[in-house]
Amino acid sequence: MNNYDKIATAIDYIKNNFKTQPNLQEVAAAVHMSPFHFQRVFSEWAGVTPKKFLQYLTLDYAKNILREEKVTVFDAAFEAGLSGTGRLHDLFINIESMTPGEYRNGGKALQINYSFAESPFGNILVASTPKGICHMAFADNPEAALQALKEQFPHAQFTQMVDLIQQNTLYIFTQDWSRLSEIKLHLKGTDFQLKVWEALLKIPMGNLTTYSRLAADIQHPGASRAVGTAVGQNPVAFLIPCHRVIKATGEYGQYHWGSTRKNAMIGWEAAQAQEQKA
Numbered sequence: 539m540n541n542y543d544k545i546a547t548a549i550d551y552i553k554n555n556f557k558t559q560p561n562l563q564e565v566a567a568a569v570h571m572s573p574f575h576f577q578r579v580f581s582e583w584a585g586v587t588p589k590k591f592l593q594y595l596t597l598d599y600a601k602n603i604l605r606e607e608k609v610t611v612f613d614a615a616f617e618a619g620l621s622g623t624g625r626l627h628d629l630f631i632n633i634e635s636m637t638p639g640e641y642r643n644g645g646k647a648l649q650i651n652y653s654f655a656e657s658p659f660g661n662i663l664v665a666s667t668p669k670g671i672c673h674m675a676f677a678d679n680p681e682a683a684l685q686a687l688k689e690q691f692p693h694a695q696f697t698q699m700v701d702l703i704q705q706n707t708l709y710i711f712t713q714d715w716s717r718l719s720e721i722k723l724h725l726k727g728t729d730f731q732l733k734v735w736e737a738l739l740k741i742p743m744g745n746l747t748t749y750s751r752l753a754a755d756i757q758h759p760g761a762s763r764a765v766g767t768a769v770g771q772n773p774v775a776f777l778i779p780c781h782r783v784i785k786a787t788g789e790y791g792q793y794h795w796g797s798t799r800k801n802a803m804i805g806w807e808a809a810q811a812q813e814q815k816a
Contacts (some may be wrong), residue, residue: 632686
């Protein structure tokens with residue numbers, strides 16, 4: 539069991555026993571670690587103590603974030619100097635859609651490189667074409683993750699190798715984002731899906747939005763359900779931050795790669811954002 543697995547188990551334990559307010563000793567025992575060792579591992583992973591991290595996972599925290607958002611995510615991005623559809627905080631991300639032919643024929647003539655890597659939230663599968671990242675998914679089951687990729691592009695040519703495009707992308711987990719080069723995405727999607735995914739890129743790290751607000755931001759205020767479907771079909775985990783979309787009630791809700799992972803990502807990003815403000 540790696541550190542993320544232990545952290546995920548701890549998060550589940552805390553959320554399932556929230557009413558009893560478990561102390562450090564109880565949570566540490568749930569993951570079979572000494573309190574001292576657990577506190578150190580958790581703090582190294584999250585950047586804050588388990589107690590502080592729990593505050594970022596509460597309903598009140600989510601509601602406050604939503605309540606304080608006086609403007610749309612588009613306006614917030616513009617005011618912060620993040621104009622254009624390709625910026626996420628200080629990280630430049632440009633989306634290029636696949637051609638109609640590439641979209642229709644299942645990736646025929648596409649050369650796709652793929653590799654597996656570790657992230658703070660578990661193992662991931664990342665895949666790229668010569669134009670950019672086309673797929674990134676959490677790979678708890680590597681064989682199943684690879685099969686899902688190949689089903690997306692049934693006629694493509696696949697090679698297991700790490701290329702420069704993938705390397706640059708994976709730096710998002712370990713480097714200062716302001717020092718990274720531009721990241722390009724080469725995505726297969728409808729015009730509506732691409733519009734939703736571009737909108738997701740404008741939600742700053744540590745912020746949250748709702749499906750209805752996202753629908754309003756793309757000028758489709760009555761399309762919350764369709765927006766939710768497009769969010770769930772996001773082909774690039776974490777980089778396109780669909781985990782930052784929650785229910786209007788403040789509840790975090792489900793996530794394609796598991797609700798516990800979504801909780802971990804929201805809490806981890808909240809800690810990183812607070813650290814940047816300090």
